[in-house]
Amino acid sequence: MAEDQPVEFDTQGVKKRFMFVNRRAPYGSIYALEILEMVLISAAFEQHAAIVFIDDGVFQIKKGQDTKSLGIKNFSPTYGVVEMEKQDAEEDDDMDMVWRIIVEKESMEARGLSADDLIVGVEVLGADALSALMDAQDVVLSG
Amino acid sequence: MMLHTVNKSPFERNALESCLRLAASGASVLLIEDGVIAALAGTPAGDRIAERAGDLKFYALGPDIDARGLGDRPLIDGVEIVDYGGFVDLVVAHDAVNTWL
Numbered sequence: 721m722a723e724d725q726p727v728e729f730d731t732q733g734v735k736k737r738f739m740f741v742n743r744r745a746p747y748g749s750i751y752a753l754e755i756l757e758m759v760l761i762s763a764a765f766e767q768h769a770a771i772v773f774i775d776d777g778v779f780q781i782k783k784g785q786d787t788k789s790l791g792i793k794n795f796s797p798t799y800g801v802v803e804m805e806k807q808d809a810e811e812d813d814d815m816d817m818v819w820r821i822i823v824e825k826e827s828m829e830a831r832g833l834s835a836d837d838l839i840v841g842v843e844v845l846g847a848d849a850l851s852a853l854m855d856a857q858d859v860v861l862s863g
Numbered sequence: 864m865m866l867h868t869v870n871k872s873p874f875e876r877n878a879l880e881s882c883l884r885l886a887a888s889g890a891s892v893l894l895i896e897d898g899v900i901a902a903l904a905g906t907p908a909g910d911r912i913a914e915r916a917g918d919l920k921f922y923a924l925g926p927d928i929d930a931r932g933l934g935d936r937p938l939i940d941g942v943e944i945v946d947y948g949g950f951v952d953l954v955v956a957h958d959a960v961n962t963w964l
Contacts, residue, residue: 741961743878743881774885775877775881826884847884850885851884851887852887854865854887854961855864855865855887855890857959858958858959859959860865860959860960862962863964
């Protein structure tokens with residue numbers, strides 16, 4: 721390849737099952753925001769995605785976050801965009817993209833939370849069901 | 864089949880605990896960096912690993928064990944020590960890698 725030629729990646733028709741595993745609470749570290757960005761990028765490429773919240777990651781989608789006093793952006797409303805992408809994919813027959821938003825039952829209950837405390841509609845899966853789903857992924861990105 | 868890597872000490876973080884809860888039967892778990900501390904026999908994490916030794920395959924990265932002076936400590940039976948070349952072989956031999964960090 722000549723040096724002045726742009727590098728091109730042929731991604732046409734490439735479709736993978738991605739799982740994004742959120743394991744940390746928001747604001748204490750950058751992990752939550754970074755994974756959220758990856759999720760939105762995967763939408764641009766019409767990839768299958770399972771967006772999973774386990775351990776302290778469950779707190780990322782807790783209702784009523786207020787970061788005004790911290791002086792940093794509350795990014796929890798962006799999960800609403802994730803939910804809209806999921807619904808769009810479900811309703812658009814031309815779009816070959818399946819998205820799921822999943823919370824691990826054990827992690828949620830250990831923190832005294834229920835699905836009603838969360839800002840998006842979620843599937844609540846036990847560890848065994850989640851384990852099987854994780855095993856079926858092409859790519860797993862955790863943080 | 865999936866390769867899980869764990870790089871946090873079980874005394875500091877719950878990465879190993881969550882990995883063991885969600886790793887499917889038949890998967891491999893490679894302990895790296897501070898994760899190798901979990902390979903020490905006679906610790907709570909060592910006991911948890913021993914419980915899953917029947918359905919998961921465990922590895923630990925030798926250079927990280929040596930760097931921490933743990934080479935002279937008793938390690939859990941069934942944990943295979945690998946070098947960096949072995950790390951690469953494990954990655955190649957599995958369909959996907961899940962990094963617990």
